[in-house]
Amino acid sequence: GAVVSQHPSWVxxxxxxxxxxxxxxxxxxATTMFWYRQFPxxxxxxxxxxxxxxxxxxxxGVEKDKFLINHASLTLSTLTVTSAHPEDSSFYxxxxxxxxxxxxxxxxPGTRLTVT
Amino acid sequence: xxxxxxxxxxxxAEGRAANLPCNHSTISGNEYVYxxxxxxxxxxxxxxxxxxxxxTNEMASLIITEDRKSSTLILPHATLRDTxxxxxxxxxxxxxxxxxxxxxxxxxxxxxNP
Numbered sequence: 355g356a357v358v359s360q361h362p363s364w365v366x367x368x369x370x371x372x373x374x375x376x377x378x379x380x381x382x383x384a385t386t387m388f389w390y391r392q393f394p395x396x397x398x399x400x401x402x403x404x405x406x407x408x409x410x411x412x413x414x415g416v417e418k419d420k421f422l423i424n425h426a427s428l429t430l431s432t433l434t435v436t437s438a439h440p441e442d443s444s445f446y447x448x449x450x451x452x453x454x455x456x457x458x459x460x461x462x463p464g465t466r467l468t469v470t
Numbered sequence: 471x472x473x474x475x476x477x478x479x480x481x482x483a484e485g486r487a488a489n490l491p492c493n494h495s496t497i498s499g500n501e502y503v504y505x506x507x508x509x510x511x512x513x514x515x516x517x518x519x520x521x522x523x524x525x526t527n528e529m530a531s532l533i534i535t536e537d538r539k540s541s542t543l544i545l546p547h548a549t550l551r552d553t554x555x556x557x558x559x560x561x562x563x564x565x566x567x568x569x570x571x572x573x574x575x576x577x578x579x580x581x582x583n584p
Contacts, residue, residue, distance in 0.1 A: 358513075388571055397557075398514070398574040447513050449572070459572050461506075461513035 360462035377448030383428040384450035488545040492558030
């Protein structure tokens, strides 16, 4: 149980275009989802926290107009990187918190974004 | 959440026990010790967590000192597939506060050698 999926697993896009990454909790309802970003040889950095049906809360320094997060249902959250630039190339990882008894946090496999 | 300190890297021979230390001297009474690992280019994987008693599951054992200021993750028989970055995280348990979330430090790069 407690599986989180991400799609796509990797994506290449041209500079200036937008790309959407999906995060799904497959066997539980996720009241809260988190988005992390990881640059090479660095640790995971939390970008934003989203609760189902409400606006996401962004960490300091993360541009909310550039990284659009939608958490429309208890099993799906999306991250859209708008007007992507090469410096947005990174490994994006979502995480979902189980809304059941223990509120534990489970991670997706990550999405590798390369902006050319 | 309390801060943790881990060695940057460790090596271990395949088949031997890997003991990964973590210092968390400012841990609060209601904070748990969590361990995750991240194999290269994958999402983090939950390993184990504990409050004050030693814990064991199919993946590892967690030994927490009596004063709770440090802990050790033990992989009893390390394999090459255990090569990963291991993160020790101290936080309030998820069910104790809806606002709790996991924040990652630099972790320990464990390399298991043949």
